[in-house]
Amino acid sequence: MIPIEHFVLLSAALLCIGLLIVIIKKNAIVVLMGIELILNASNINLVAFARYDPSIQGQLFTLFVIIVAAAEAAVALAIVVRVYSYFKSSDLDRIKELKG
Amino acid sequence: MELYLFYVFAALALVSALVIIFTKNVLYAAFALVLTLLCIAAVYVYAMAPFIAVIQIIVYIGGVLVLMIFGMMLTNRLSNKSLLTEHHYIPQGLVLTTALFVLIYKALSGVNFSGLSWMKEGFAPAEDNIQQIGVYLMSDYILPFEVAAVLLLSALIGALVLSQRKERYP
Numbered sequence: 152m153i154p155i156e157h158f159v160l161l162s163a164a165l166l167c168i169g170l171l172i173v174i175i176k177k178n179a180i181v182v183l184m185g186i187e188l189i190l191n192a193s194n195i196n197l198v199a200f201a202r203y204d205p206s207i208q209g210q211l212f213t214l215f216v217i218i219v220a221a222a223e224a225a226v227a228l229a230i231v232v233r234v235y236s237y238f239k240s241s242d243l244d245r246i247k248e249l250k251g
Numbered sequence: 252m253e254l255y256l257f258y259v260f261a262a263l264a265l266v267s268a269l270v271i272i273f274t275k276n277v278l279y280a281a282f283a284l285v286l287t288l289l290c291i292a293a294v295y296v297y298a299m300a301p302f303i304a305v306i307q308i309i310v311y312i313g314g315v316l317v318l319m320i321f322g323m324m325l326t327n328r329l330s331n332k333s334l335l336t337e338h339h340y341i342p343q344g345l346v347l348t349t350a351l352f353v354l355i356y357k358a359l360s361g362v363n364f365s366g367l368s369w370m371k372e373g374f375a376p377a378e379d380n381i382q383q384i385g386v387y388l389m390s391d392y393i394l395p396f397e398v399a400a401v402l403l404l405s406a407l408i409g410a411l412v413l414s415q416r417k418e419r420y421p
């Protein structure tokens with residue numbers, strides 16, 4: 152059995168990398184990739200702690216997180232395509248029509 | 252042996268996640284994300300969740316990544332130049348994420364996991380718990396299961412409506 156600390160550390164590192172991607176990248180699609188990484192980091196924690204649970208609730212919850220992530224990616228990419236056709240750019244710094 | 256293989260997959264996941272940060276080419280970032288998600292699927296196998304690992308490969312690599320590469324194609328004028336992305340707020344981001352990681356690491360090093368009673372009993376589910384997942388999905392978790400189906404349908408319709416070319420919504 153692999154100790155639980157390794158899973159938690161891996162998930163913490165992936166969370167931080169995903170957050171860094173969300174903060175520093177300008178392209179909307181890469182920001183979405185960062186969000187996927189953050190969701191995966193949370194899934195690793197859920198699955199790792201489900202090992203100690205007879206009624207594997209963590210794994211079932213992970214299943215639903217994956218479903219919601221897929222729905223989120225579909226809608227978010229549709230919005231990005233729409234925004235691109237309006238602003239002719241997917242650069243988040245140039246999409247500032249509502250900015251005061 | 253198991254532990255070393257886990258280290259290899261974890262290191263590969265972290266390195267390819269770092270590639271996403273350092274590369275400017277969006278397509279390379281997408282392929283690095285494929286590698287990261289595959290390595291996370293391997294990590295799920297070591298956490299005794301083979302079903303979740305298969306779902307991860309099918310949904311993320313078969314669905315989400317293909318969707319992202321399509322989105323990349325649709326948000327790029329056809330030219331010989333590759334789609335590049337710039338960086339901004341690098342110092343703030345580095346400080347914030349490093350502080351967050353140090354915080355989590357400090358909190359984690361203060362926890363004595365092996366001293367917890369429920370962890371000492373250490374019920375490890377069977378290697379093959381796919382049947383158990385199926386039974387739970389059709390009994391205790393039937394309501395979330397159906398709600399997830401409706402959510403996926405509404406996300407599908409929403410994505411279709413949003414990406415229509417017609418200027419119906421000014």
